[in-house]
Amino acid sequence: xxxxxxxxxxxxxxxxxxxxxxxxxxxxxxxxxxxxxxxxxxxxxxxxxxxxxxxxxxxxxxxxxxxxxxxxxxxxxxxxxxxxxxxxxxxxxxxxxxxxxxxxxxxxxxxxxxxxxxxxxxxxxxxxxxxxxxxxxxxxxxxxxxxxxxxxxxxxxxxxxxxxxxxxxxxxxxxxxxxxxxxxxxxxxxxxxxxxxxxxxxxxxxxxxxxxxxxxxxxxxxxxxxxxxxxxxxxxxxxxxxxxxxxxxxxxxxxxxxxxxxxxxxxxxxxxxxxxxxxxxxxxxxxxxxx
Numbered sequence: 080x081x082x083x084x085x086x087x088x089x090x091x092x093x094x095x096x097x098x099x100x101x102x103x104x105x106x107x108x109x110x111x112x113x114x115x116x117x118x119x120x121x122x123x124x125x126x127x128x129x130x131x132x133x134x135x136x137x138x139x140x141x142x143x144x145x146x147x148x149x150x151x152x153x154x155x156x157x158x159x160x161x162x163x164x165x166x167x168x169x170x171x172x173x174x175x176x177x178x179x180x181x182x183x184x185x186x187x188x189x190x191x192x193x194x195x196x197x198x199x200x201x202x203x204x205x206x207x208x209x210x211x212x213x214x215x216x217x218x219x220x221x222x223x224x225x226x227x228x229x230x231x232x233x234x235x236x237x238x239x240x241x242x243x244x245x246x247x248x249x250x251x252x253x254x255x256x257x258x259x260x261x262x263x264x265x266x267x268x269x270x271x272x273x274x275x276x277x278x279x280x281x282x283x284x285x286x287x288x289x290x291x292x293x294x295x296x297x298x299x300x301x302x303x304x305x306x307x308x309x310x311x312x313x314x315x316x317x318x319x320x321x322x323x324x325x326x327x328x329x330x331x332x333x334x335x336x337x338x339x340x341x342x343x344x345x346x347x348x349x350x351x352x353x354x355x356x357x358x359x360x361x362x363x364x365x366x367x368x369x370x
Contacts, residue, residue: 081335086137088336091343094126098350110370113362119355126347202228204332213333291317 101122105115129136205228208221261280264273292314299309322345330338362369 081330081333081338083335083339084137086140088339090129090133091340091347094129095343095347098122098347102350102354111358111362112370113359113368116355116358116362119351120359123348123351123355126351207333 098119101119105111105119202225205221205225209218209225213221261283262269262272262276264270264276269276295309295313296306298304299306322342326338326341329341
């Protein structure tokens with residue numbers, strides 16, 4: 080069972096509905112003008128701003144909801160509130176040592192953002208899945224993986240004993256750029272290159288998408304299948320499978336909000352940017368004033 084927070088589901092569902100309504104209104108007359116395409120792009124800019132301040136908005140809504148519930152049902156004890164908050168698998172709390180905080184319990188995403196060098200995403204996911212929020216079989220499997228990863232790390236570090244003192248000699252790691260052109264910003268020395276990673280990844284996706292569309296068009300022409308049918312079946316499936324796999328991975332790690340946001344958010348992106356941006360370029364830059 081993967082728990083979902085009401086705010087994440089409400090936020091993405093409402094914005095997806097607004098995107099679909101805006102698309103229907105704009106293409107109802109079978110014409111798209113420059114201001115209509117610009118509205119779609121601006122809607123996605125607003126969505127980015129909402130995600131920027133997502134935590135603040137969520138905390139405000141939760142505070143108002145708790146206050147309203149307290150007024151109706153009376154004040155709840157701190158123990159009951161803590162027990163209820165711990166039931167949410169999407170905000171599993173990790174007990175960590177001294178992180179210069181008053182409380183010794185912090186959230187996984189806060190842990191990763193505050194100390195990115197100490198835990199990777201996979202390590203944090205393993206720590207989530209060995210908590211009491213998951214069945215014993217899952218916890219045992221994840222604990223085994225943690226042991227294997229730790230053993231591999233110790234092997235790579237190659238610890239040698241020299242007399243009374245123990246000296247750790249680590250294998251030098253070459254600072255290389257993975258995949259040829261895409262910097263791996265998960266590594267500490269490439270953290271500041273995250274925008275280059277994002278831009279280069281987008282360019283690779285665009286190149287592969289162009290090749291995919293071209294190949295599907297040729298295959299459809301050869302077999303006598305209309306482009307519309309090829310697009311609805313092959314292209315739609317090809318673009319949805321990666322999103323499905325990404326949502327499945329994070330859902331298995333107990334992060335249901337991220338899984339829902341990934342699946343619905345990709346549709347919001349497809350409508351507002353995938354359609355809005357090319358239409359805006361055509362009606363504003365390529366041929367101003369056209370439809």
